[in-house]
Amino acid sequence: xxxxxxxxxxxxxxxxxxxxxxxxxxxxxxxxxxxxxxxxxxxxxxxxxxxxxxxxxxxxxxxxxxxxxxxxxxxxxxxxxxxxxxxxxxxxxxxxxxxxxxxxxxxxxxxxxxxxxxxxxxxxxxxxxxxxxxxxxxxxxxxxxxxxxxxxxxxxxxxxxxxxxxxxxxxxxxxxxxxxxxxxxxxxxxxxxxxxxxxxxxxxxxxxxxxxxxxxxxxxxxxxxxxxxxxxxxxxxxxxxxxxxxxxxxxxxxxxxxxxxxxxxxxxxxxxxxxxxxxxxxxxxxxxxxxxxxxxxxxxxxxxxxxxxxxxxxxxxxxxxxxxxxxxxxxxxxxxxxxxxxxxxxxxxxxxxxxxxxxxxxxxxxxxxxxxxxxxxxxxxxxxxxxxxxxxxxxxxxxxxxxxxxxxxxxxxxxxxxxxxxxxxxxxxxxxxxxxxxxxxxxxxxxxxxxxxxxxxxxxxx
Amino acid sequence: xxxxxxxxxxxxxxxxxxxxxxxxxxxxxxxxxxxxxxxxxxxxxxxxxxxxxxxxxxxxxxxxxxxxxxxxxxxxxxxxxxxxxxxxxxxxxxxxxxxxxxxxxxxxxxxxxxxxxxxxxxxxxxxxxxxxxxxxxxxxxxxxxxxxxxxxxxxxxxxxxxxxxxxxxxxxxxxxxxxxxxxxxxxxxxxxxxxxxxxxxxxxxxxxxxxxxxxxxxxxxxxxxxxxxxxxxxxxxxxxxxxxxxxxxxxxxxxxxxxxxxxxxxxxx
Numbered sequence: 151x152x153x154x155x156x157x158x159x160x161x162x163x164x165x166x167x168x169x170x171x172x173x174x175x176x177x178x179x180x181x182x183x184x185x186x187x188x189x190x191x192x193x194x195x196x197x198x199x200x201x202x203x204x205x206x207x208x209x210x211x212x213x214x215x216x217x218x219x220x221x222x223x224x225x226x227x228x229x230x231x232x233x234x235x236x237x238x239x240x241x242x243x244x245x246x247x248x249x250x251x252x253x254x255x256x257x258x259x260x261x262x263x264x265x266x267x268x269x270x271x272x273x274x275x276x277x278x279x280x281x282x283x284x285x286x287x288x289x290x291x292x293x294x295x296x297x298x299x300x301x302x303x304x305x306x307x308x309x310x311x312x313x314x315x316x317x318x319x320x321x322x323x324x325x326x327x328x329x330x331x332x333x334x335x336x337x338x339x340x341x342x343x344x345x346x347x348x349x350x351x352x353x354x355x356x357x358x359x360x361x362x363x364x365x366x367x368x369x370x371x372x373x374x375x376x377x378x379x380x381x382x383x384x385x386x387x388x389x390x391x392x393x394x395x396x397x398x399x400x401x402x403x404x405x406x407x408x409x410x411x412x413x414x415x416x417x418x419x420x421x422x423x424x425x426x427x428x429x430x431x432x433x434x435x436x437x438x439x440x441x442x443x444x445x446x447x448x449x450x451x452x453x454x455x456x457x458x459x460x461x462x463x464x465x466x467x468x469x470x471x472x473x474x475x476x477x478x479x480x481x482x483x484x485x486x487x488x489x490x491x492x493x494x495x496x497x498x499x500x501x502x503x504x505x506x507x508x509x510x511x512x513x514x515x516x517x518x519x520x521x522x523x524x525x526x527x528x529x530x531x532x533x534x535x536x537x538x539x540x541x542x543x544x545x546x547x548x549x550x551x552x553x554x555x556x557x558x559x560x561x562x563x564x565x566x567x568x569x570x571x572x573x574x575x576x577x578x579x580x581x582x583x584x585x586x587x588x589x590x591x592x593x594x595x596x597x598x599x600x601x602x603x604x605x606x607x608x609x610x611x612x
Numbered sequence: 613x614x615x616x617x618x619x620x621x622x623x624x625x626x627x628x629x630x631x632x633x634x635x636x637x638x639x640x641x642x643x644x645x646x647x648x649x650x651x652x653x654x655x656x657x658x659x660x661x662x663x664x665x666x667x668x669x670x671x672x673x674x675x676x677x678x679x680x681x682x683x684x685x686x687x688x689x690x691x692x693x694x695x696x697x698x699x700x701x702x703x704x705x706x707x708x709x710x711x712x713x714x715x716x717x718x719x720x721x722x723x724x725x726x727x728x729x730x731x732x733x734x735x736x737x738x739x740x741x742x743x744x745x746x747x748x749x750x751x752x753x754x755x756x757x758x759x760x761x762x763x764x765x766x767x768x769x770x771x772x773x774x775x776x777x778x779x780x781x782x783x784x785x786x787x788x789x790x791x792x793x794x795x796x797x798x799x800x801x802x803x804x805x806x807x808x809x810x811x812x813x814x815x816x817x818x819x820x821x822x823x824x825x826x827x828x829x830x831x832x833x834x835x836x837x838x839x840x841x842x843x844x845x846x847x848x849x850x851x852x853x854x855x856x857x858x859x860x861x862x863x864x865x866x867x868x869x870x871x872x873x874x875x876x877x878x879x880x881x
Contacts, residue, residue, distance in 0.1 A: 244653030245625035270654030289748050370805060371825060374869065378826050383868045389825050429786060429808065478654040479628075484747060487721060487740065488702060499626050501653070 164189040171569050173200055174253070174551035175207040177453030177561035178319050178326070183208075187571045194552070194571055201320035208571075211552050215575045221544040229545070229577065229585070236504075236528040236543045237589040241597070243502035243526075245478070246271035249491040250508025251465075252458035254530075254579040255556025255568065259457075259464040261583035262506050267469075268590055270477045272500070275461040276508055277473040278490040280419055283428035284435075284451045285462065285472045286486055290428070291435040296414070296448040297562045298325075303332035304446075307410035309345040311434060312369060313418025313452050316354040322452065323357055327416070334411075343406065347372070348420060360403070365394040370426040372400075373433035379404035380440050408444040415449040422451070453561040456551065460559035495521045505529045506579060507547075511536035530579050545582050548574035556580070615645065615669035619677025621662045625653035626701065630684045632659070634692030634711065637669040645669075680720065686713045689730070702739070705732045708756070718762070727775070729756045733848065737762035740784065745771030751792055753777075759848050766803065769796045772813065776841070780850045788815045791874060797841060799850060810867050810874035816841075818856055818879040827866035832880060834860055855881075 171183040185208065186196035192213035197205050220232035240246050248266040251259045252275055266273040277285060301308070308327050315322040323329055328339055335341040346358035349366045364372050372393045378385055379401055387397045407413055415438055421430045434449055441447035453459050462472040469475045471484035487493055491510065494500045495518035502525055511519050512535060522540065529541035538544040548554045553574035557565050615637055631637075631648040640648075646660030659665070662682075663675075671692040679685065680699040687706045694705075694713045702720035705713045709729040721739035724732045725746055738760045744767055745752035752771040763781035770786070772794040782800035791810040802821045816838065839857045846852040861877040 244655055246654075286747065370808075374808070375825050377869050381869060383826065385825050392825060425785065425804065429789065429805070479651060486747070501625055 165195075166572070168569055168571055171571065172551055172558070172566055173197075173204040173207060174456030174558055174568070175203050176319050176456060177459060178321055179456060179558055179560040179566050180204065180321055180325060181566050185571050189572065192572055203320060208552070211549060213572070213574070214546075217546050217576065219546050219576050221538075221541075221546075223542060224539075224544075229582070232543050232545060233582070233585050233589050236586055237593055239502050239526045239528060239542065240265070240269050240271070240504060240586075241590055241593045243269070243271070245494070245500050246502040246504065247491060247494050247500040248273045248504045248506070249510060250276060250506040251461040252276040252455035253507040253532075253550065254457065255550050255554060255558060256457065256460045256464050256565070257556045258506065258550075258579035258583055259461055260468065261580060261587055262504070263465060263468045265504070265583065265587050265590060266475075267477050267482075268587065268594060270480060271504075272489050272491075272494055273465065273469070273473075273475045273477070274489065274491040274494075275458065275465060275473045276455060277458055277462055278486065279492065279513075280454055280458065281422055281431075281451045282473055282486060282490065283422040284417070284431040286428035287432035287435050288472075291432045292439065293435060294438045294442060294448045295450060295563075297564055298327070298560065300412075300448075301327050301414050302330045302335070304334050304412040305414045306335065306341055307343050307345070307406060307413040309347065309407075309413070309415045310354065310358070310452075311347040311415060311417040312420025312422070312424070312430075313416065314348070314352040314354045314420075315416075315418075315452065316352065316357065318418070318454070319452060322416075323354075327414070328357055343410070345403065360399075362395050362399070362403075365392070367425050368393050369421050369424060370430050370433050373430065373437055375400055376404055376407070377433065377437050377440055380408060380437065380444075407441055407447070410445055410447075413438075413441060413445060413447040415447070416452050417449065418452045419454070450562060457558040459561050459563060460557065460565075463559050463563060463565075492518050495519075498524075501525055503527045505531075505537050505541070506583070507531055507550075509535040509537045511540055530582055532576075546576055547579045547582060548576040550579070554578040554580075613667045613670055614672035614674055615665065615667045616674045616676065617645070617659070617663040617665050619662060619675070619679060619682075620664050622678065623652055623662060623681050625681075627652050627657075627662065627682045628684045629659075629682050630687040632673070632675065632682075632694075633686050633689035633708075634669055634671055634673040634694050635690050637673055638671060638692070640669060642666065642668070680718075683720070686711075686732075689713070699736070700734075704734075705730070708732075719760075721765075723760070724753055724756070724758045726752060726754070727756050727758075728754045731757040731759065733759045733761075735761040737781070738764045740765040740767055741770060742768045742779075743772055743775070743777045744769065745790075753794070759845070759850065761849070763800065768798075769794065772796070778845050778848075778850060788813060788874075791815070795841065797845065799852070807866055807874055807876050809870055811871045812873045814875050814877065816861070816877045816879075820878055821876070823864055823876060824866065826868040827864045827876060828868065830863040830865050830875075832860050832862045834858070835863075835877060838877070 166187040168185040172181040184198035194208040197208040218226035331338045345360045347362045438449035469482040474486040474490040476489040527541040528543045529538045530545045532549040628651040642665045645665045683701040684703045686694045689708045691711045696715045699717035700719045705724045713732040715734040718736035719734045719738045723742045743753040751773040754773045760779045766784035768787045771790045773792045778797045783798045785803035787806040791813040793812045797816045864876045
């Protein structure tokens, strides 16, 4: 038995304490949770060290053993029957798409990639609607990177751009980047200068020593101006009109960036999803690259979903590209805008969809959702969603990090092992996808043999 | 006699038709043309599954019907004329090195990416990434001409290395981004951030434009070369007035983050 899991009988019942459990709610993937689990009620009653979001994630998890694991057209069926139908849909499709993957384990993600490769489909993850532009920018510019441990121990200048970690990643400040005491930052916050760049004053602003309120939609101009100043180019004072920030402030910041010991730029979706997208991310990455002529400077996207970084990693090491990958020619091709899911659905290209741990029917553009309603959809999710409601085949799976063990990646590309709180009778995403892959392989082999026989018969007749 | 291919079955999912280029069909009989391979989604098909062929290709290929779902038309063509009587799908004239493509309707994204010669004329609008570099590739078009009668969208001439792109209407954001050399002429308005990261090359517009802080004003002059370019575009049916040919243009140099040897010319009335 895992020595980090202790089971005890208490006056209030059968209780288990899981030490060093991992919260998979956001990209911080904090792995220092101490969970108290009431085994009788199958409920997590306490999550020590968790932030407000993590506490809600653990507390709101309802154990649902009575939920049917598979639905076909809304009716409960056996898992085997649902897999048979799902495999048939995917094998018969000419442009099947796989989407989601950011809220499941790397082991399940790997199966989804294998399935998409086998059926010559189109593979995309939720990265394409959050930090996909950063993925494009990494390819175009490159990434000066690090781990969050390095930031904790070394960073003396921390810049957050286009994000609000106080509300979206509450422990980012306290565990990794602002207040923790590190090897070369023994006084914690006192040893760091924190800058926040955003279009409005958010709850993250009080943490910052300098708050820069950039004009909405002008992040690119601001990053470009900073690049110019870092490179010693002269700028017109009219930059204040363009960006909302005085030239003197920018000049001071550029000087501070060049003279710091270890600087870090964390950027969020306020940068990647505003006009300019991958060029905004690229400008910030290029700024970090420029600064490496003077000091050590790194840049890192602040990722949202628990294992979206794992999705990028798994898809990259299996296909060579992080998202928006197409296998229709039998080999992977990367082209965001053409092979990303919003586009394949909005244009009406896709004729079947495998959605894993994501809810595009709730948050995609109208044209994409409408097309999703016209094609057969297979969904895997730990809860009922708008997507599972419109799916022809809907699998209900166990929640990763609570009932399913496996591997997830933190936002700094560090893999972390999950430890479960309690068992579930529901299958995991990996179980379903492995069974689906096996059945698809058998169907494809049978189809190949049938085609071979037909071709031999034609030759004989001729 | 020219070859005509009439679309008779609208594809359910996108078709990739690399085979449909005039030089590749030169001298082929109708049955041979109809048996050439296409990719329909993830399925191998033949031209005859979607098109009815008529005639023999003497260097001229006519495609008829709504081809907005047919991608990679004229891919890698070296000579001949491809005339599309309707809309064309994405990746039109990928890497072509010669010949001419004419589109009577609109074209999708990626018109003439990484082409090195020849001419593409789109009478309607074009999508994103006209004459651009593919993702991860260091340079876009290295030669030839792309003429868009209507408007074009973002990243027109991304990473362009040489050649001419002309747009009769407006262009989207990041026109000429990462440009290495070549000429882009937009008769309408430029979108935001034209010439970001450009090293060399010329971007011309007949309207005023908001430029990045890393571009600096140089002078106002009558560029002698521009008259020749504009006369050439007038011959290709773009609406160029005499005043544009003989007019004065404000020259802005940039991008100073890079070599600062690029120029944006803004027409001054």
